[in-house]
Amino acid sequence: MGRDLQLRAATESDLAWIHELRHRVYAEELGQHAPNPTGRLSDGLDGDNTYLVVACGAARVGFVSLTPPWAGRYGLDKYLTREELPLLTEDDLFEVRVLTVEPRWRATAAAPLLMYAALRWIAARGGRRVVAMGRTELLDMYLAAGLRPVGRTVRGGALTFEVLNGGVGELTRVSMDRYRALVERLRSAVDWRLDVPFAPGPDGCEHGGASFTAIGTDFRSLHRRHEVVAADVLDAWFPPAPGVRAALAEDPGWVARTSPPTGAEGLMAEIAAVRGLPVEALAVGAGSSDLIFRAFGRWLTPESRVLLMDPGYGEYAHVTERVIGCRVDRFRLRREEGWRIDPARLSAVVGSGRYDLVVIVNPNNPTGRHAPASELRSLIAAAPARTRWWIDEAYLGYVDPAESLAGLAATDPRVVVCTSLSKMYALSGVRAAYLVAEPGTAAGIRRWTPPWPVGLPAQLAAVAALRDPAHYRDHWLRTHTLRRRLAADLAESDETVVVEESVANFLSVTLPPGGPSAARLVDECRRHDVYLRDLSPLSPEYQGRTVRIAVRDAAGNDRIVAAFRAALELLLPSRSVSRASAAEDVAAAGTAR
Template sequence: MSGPFTVRVATHQDRDEIFRLRHEVYAVELRQYPIDPRGRLDEPADSGNVHLLVLAGDELAGFVSLTPPSAPRYFVERYLNEAAARRVRADSPYEIRALTVRAKHRRGPVAALLMYAVLRWVVARGGRSVIAMGRAETQDMYARLGLRRTGVEFTAGAQRYGLMRGDVAAGRVVVAQRYRRLLPRLGALVRWELDVPFDASPEHCAHGGRSFDAIGTSFDRLDRRDRIVTADVLDAWFPPAPGVLAALTADPAWLARTSPPAQADGLITEIAKARGVDRDAIVVGAGSSDLIYRGLPRLIGAGSRVLLMQPTYGEYPHLVGKLGARADVLRLRPETGWRLDLDELERALQRGYDLVVLVNPGNPTGRHVDADALWRVLRTAPASTTIWVDEAYVDYAGPAQTLEPRVALAGNLIVCKTMSKAYALSGLRVGYLVASGPLAADLRRWSPPWPVALPAQLAGIRALQDPGHYQRCWQRTGDLRRTLADGLRSAADVEVVESEANFVLVRLAREGMAAEVRGRCEEHGVFVRDVSPLSPDFRDRYVRVAVKDVTEIRRIVAAVSGS
């Protein structure tokens, strides 16, 4: 998506231009504030705000500021009495403030792009409602996006304002109905650089990795791959086993033109041998996402009750929603270090869900629950509840931490594994799940032939035949993870969440910094993941960083710290 306008989050370097445009509009033009000899208008509240920008070429065409519910105080509260301020805070809204467009761009699409960016941003962060200070000439624009007048009015400088409030879900409906013809035209005008898709109702599951944007999805700039640090995606920092590379390079022409074994029998046999499970319990696929998309529709449908962890990665909530199931969330909280509370889980299991999905170690938290302790809780679940445990990162926690051997003891347990992250096979897409005989047989009935490509089958077999290589790599990953965490703590004002995966979750110095830090890192060719859309508890304050080699860790630390 490209065009004459760019929509993105402001970085620290943008703030001077924001403050100058704000002074030009609110002090000089509207006389809401006194003229400042510096030609700048900044506010103490800016430190906790997120600013969304529209650029016309290199020029700042407009911006809008957002105050998150976690802020100590909304900007509008300075104009309200105590009772009105309490009503404003009642449902923890996001505050839209200072929607500002440069005079020469006011007849164009800039204001519409800013308001649409606000809606997408707030939706992605789980916001339920918004408030705004609207001047008389802007209130109709807010109303067209579903905000309504509250009847509360006040004066700021020479301007009269009204307080407006809107429900986010209703706003999405209004936009979908009223602007369905306009949105494609807006999309053609913009380079969209926010961490949420432009399309308000994408049919695909959005992911947050942006590093391939720097390489190019047409693969015409592959030379750039060695100049950037892809710490936003969780691919292994180490190469596959030597036997994998030898097998892939021995006769690549044959691998490319030859159809693979239709049922991947050799790969299944090797998985069964390496993992100590029955062949009939194994279903293979092109990575764990393939298995999730094939498996969940066989387990749930419209009206099913599902329990998900929050935060977790996007496939599960996306697919549960598309299938019409009702999802409850088991919240992981910052005050408990993002740990899964096993007592809370045990209580939740007694509610009789159709499906419970757990990710262990968690993503994006990196937190791990000991396999024995988790099993003691899971075995209390009713037999009618299917338990799906995603173990994409469990190999980094240790060989005894998988629940695969427990599948034989429970007819309602499914363990989903990918060989992407721990076996350095992300580009080949190899995954499998282990389930009881009846569950596995049902999933196989709905699996296509050739579920795994020939190069991937071959690579998966050779990888499983060299456990020593990977054990060394997993151990070294732990060392590098500690190096990364120590470097970030020393060089930047951050906290690092203890992790047992190939990444760390980083808590930044203040709320509202995540997008700014991500943008600053990208200016240095370092890509990290802003995890804000995954949970409102992140409060735009957390980024996830993949473990890399020592040289790339130095670049990550320098970029995050701004040094």
């Protein structure tokens, strides 16, 4: 295979060939279907499927069909009921079907390339499980890729198929470990035109932050920070309180070279005083991720069962599934229900008594919805005594600090509240956070905390920030005003996009079905140095069409809107805003920065 091998999503012109090849292979060659006079074999799921195509120059080589969960049906429904195959009821299941290669290309790497491309496409849409029908005579190929039989065999015409399934995470590990050499050869041989990266990122949680890559992670081109709009991370748009800047600037040489208080005693005392909490109920860390890793690493094992909200903050899935290896279930939040947590439904799920830990981010990131404290208190009170609740309140200040469950956490051994000071207090760069737990639980976390967990700059900054609540209240209120204006401007850009405001410092935009993917929108906006977050990998509920946008200052928001409109002009050619107008928007926003 030469460098002219191309992997792409099927175009309209590819569909006729797909139907013709299916007829040649599955009707004429293999006898799964009866031949028909048209010489074409269509699929009842054609309107829901995504087809990936391999071509060599002008010659098409092969294709694979993907059916997403939001289609509401699968090809396997023709053979098995949901009762016979309960796997088909899962919300994050993607079906891979009809992997077909032209006869003269079957001895090449075309089939492995299509299988690998299908896996990458599914992972980029938040898929966690794959189901497939593998012809029995090709079963070894599917088993070698990491798929496993579910114990069901189906028959179609003259063919027998084994029903197979696998976890996306495990299949990705197999492809990158067992077949790394082949994957690297394919990387150099293929013109990869999918809207997903060729290879998965490093084994870590995806947090966005590509904007810093544009600025320069070697810190040699920091002037770029004035050119890049970092709306892919939820850092505050406003500066920290004047007292914070004064504390860091008074004697930076001393601050840089001096070891901090070993246990952050002054910071803990300030938190206790400001929040009205006993100091013995506190533990501090270098950001909430530090506390999550420390606490979960002590409490959970691969035998633990954890319930996560979905969509939800990706760090929790990363730590529980990939780092610890827990058994993780997801409580599905749905757009049609306003992304809210249904207390009755959640209570019924947790009431089964099988969960060691339930994680709730409140307000939730990325949906931006807040669950009232009264509802959560009732849920916790009714839950089994063995279930621990972890409540992440990183964005609660945008709602009302009085909604915090920190007071409950200080007395109830089943509840822990984690609060980052990064987002609410404009301290993301210095990394400071704390958790609140019953004193015995908090002492256990402190016992497994190394000395100097929070650096001196962070301790000084956090204490100064907590002493100036008026500064932050003013900026939290202004954030709501900026967000509403940004939402209105984005909504006016095109009537086919859906803008959903949050209660915090971000919003989401969903592109129309059948339109461009969120990944393509993100790429187009980056051409204008505007960075947005593609939410697709977090959950299949986003269907590959939703981006999250952090609120910036007025000038930054203007650049976001201008870049968004310019991108839509390219990606949605039928939209009403003229191409000239979109170009003028970008130019004007660039001049204003």
